[in-house]
Amino acid sequence: MFDPSAGNTPIVVITGPTAGGKTALALALADRFPCQLISVDSSLVYRQMNIGTAKPDAQLLRRYPHSLVDIRDIKHAYSAGHFVTDARAAIAAARAANKIPVLVGGTLLYLRALFQGLATMPPANAQLRLEIESEAASQGWGAIYAELHRVDPVAASRIAPADRQRIQRALEVYRLSGKRISDWQKDSQPAPVQRLPLKLILVPRERQILHARIAQRSLQMVEAGLIEEVVALRQQEQIDELPAMRAVGYRQVIDYLCGRIDRSALVERITIATR
Known part of the structure; x- marks a missing residue:
């Protein structure tokens, strides 16, 4: 099916909603083909954010290396423009190594920027x-x-x-x-990646199944120590207003720690924001 040495290797994109099975499919492809996995997730880029991002553990990342994971400190914002630059480099490196570039993740803004181009907009204020x-x-x-x-x-x-x-x-x-x-x-600029991707979009047949998976995942994150992770980060520095902390899960935990929501409502708030 795929022959990286043939010179016509596609860019494979695996995307879809949270808890849809993207990572499992990416790992299955990597077991069968010579792939380089490239993360398309606006939160996985941050080194200090692990539980709330459902980041693969160190052992799995050693077995299945992912580009664009743990490349940024939370103090430093990461934009779609940064992603385009980094993803282009990762795709080029994969092809140079005769590997299939497999982009996996659900940050659709990043995919749009990569394949359709970026508009020049006013900077953040x-x-x-x-x-x-x-x-x-x-x-x-x-x-x-x-x-x-x-x-x-x-x-x-x-x-x-x-x-x-x-x-x-x-x-x-x-x-x-x-x-x-x-x-x-x-008024987007011409797409920096001209070749069309082979796109695999994972969506469960029934929305109720997806919602149940998201609710379970939200509960597991809190039980695994998401609150403690955010508390530890806040003890090191002022993080509440950082762009990284707008990520789903982290934002709700900060609301809880600031007294804006009750502990009993935390999992539900994370679940609703994820859907």
């Missing part, structure tokens, strides 16, 4: 982000999402109501420039 977060604290994220739907319905249709990070960024771009983020995205 810390003050404006704080303003949006303050509005969300007083009005609720539902009101912020409704505002986005009002000013940019195209972008809102692509962003889940629970995806606070992308909602915030879309509104930030609009308020900074007066131009909708969906219009900025239409």
Whole structure:
């Protein structure tokens, strides 16, 4: 099926929702073919985030090396632009080693940037982000999402109501420039990776099955020490406002530690945000 030495090796992409079985399929491919696994996950890049990201343990990573895992300190933000640069290098290295590049993960923004190109947008504005977060604290994220739907319905249709990070960024771009983020995205640069991927999208036949898996995974993370992981990170430095801490699971634990939600609601909040 795949012959890396033939010169026509595809880029394999395994993606889909959380708890859909992406990692298991990637490992199965690596057992059968000469593959280089390349992570497409905006949280796995961070070295200090392990439990809440469901990061494979050290033994598994030694057996199945993943590019773009544990490459960043949480103090340093990682963007889609960074990913494109790093993924291109990892793909080139895989091909140079006569391996099949297998991109595995669910950060769709990264995949879009890699295969469709990046739009040049206004840079992040810390003050404006704080303003949006303050509005969300007083009005609720539902009101912020409704505002986005009002000013940019195209972008809102692509962003889940629970995806606070992308909602915030879309509104930030609009308020900074007066131009909708969906219009900025239409002006994307040519795709840096021209070859179309072989895309495998994993979605359980019944949504209830997926939701049950997500709920179980959320519970297992808390039982495995997610709260303790976040507490340890907070003892080392101020992390609550870092971009890395917007990741699902970490954000909810911080809300719990700050007294904004009860322990009894924590697993449910993580589950809802993951869906």
